[in-house]
Amino acid sequence: MKLMIASDIHGSAGSCKKMLERFKNEGAERLVLLGDLLYHGPRNDLPEDYRPKEVISLLNAQKTSLLCVRGNCEAEVDQMVLEFPVLSDSMLLFLDGHTIFATHGHVFNEDHLPPLQKGDILLHGHTHVPVLENRGDYILLNPGSVSLPKQNTAKSYMTYESGVFTLKDLDGTVLTQLSL
Numbered sequence: 001m002k003l004m005i006a007s008d009i010h011g012s013a014g015s016c017k018k019m020l021e022r023f024k025n026e027g028a029e030r031l032v033l034l035g036d037l038l039y040h041g042p043r044n045d046l047p048e049d050y051r052p053k054e055v056i057s058l059l060n061a062q063k064t065s066l067l068c069v070r071g072n073c074e075a076e077v078d079q080m081v082l083e084f085p086v087l088s089d090s091m092l093l094f095l096d097g098h099t100i101f102a103t104h105g106h107v108f109n110e111d112h113l114p115p116l117q118k119g120d121i122l123l124h125g126h127t128h129v130p131v132l133e134n135r136g137d138y139i140l141l142n143p144g145s146v147s148l149p150k151q152n153t154a155k156s157y158m159t160y161e162s163g164v165f166t167l168k169d170l171d172g173t174v175l176t177q178l179s180l
Contacts, residue, residue, distance in 0.1 A: 001029050001030070002159065004157060005141075006033055006158070007104070008034070008035070008126070008148060009055060010050075010073070010145070010148055012147035013054035013055055014049030015147035016146070018155075022170065025172065030066070031066050032102060034069055035069050035105075038055055039052060041073045048147070059084070060083045063083045070088060070089055070104060071106070098180055102123040104126050109124055116137070116138045119138070120139075122140050124142055128145035128150040129142065130158075130175070157170065164179050165177065
């Protein structure tokens, strides 16, 4: 199974369109979204092409392909307009013998780990900075942000296929990889 993983759209219709184009071009079966879909939050500037209503329409059109967790900018009112579940704080994915704890990252992160077994994967967004690192006891993954990258990083997303996580910029250029 091929997955595409993205985070922190923050209401940017332009970035959302580009992300969905990449999803189609990647040929992934599912798109895992790690929260902060519609709103920019008080600590971020307005993203380019800030049009949350358009993002709602774009994402709802893909509802059967989406797996999502709640970000710190999601509210219950968002679930009223989104046609797929967005209010779960975390989800577990089981891929090729590995357990992946997927969350937004504002509660569980590298400084506050969820209960993990040796070799498990912590997958989160929130920081807007991509990470692919084997930390010894666990693997830390973050796809960065498709709309508001930080620390001079590119707008980015991640794919998973055949035991390999690949970080790519929003044009599809490979930035780095991590094999399980």
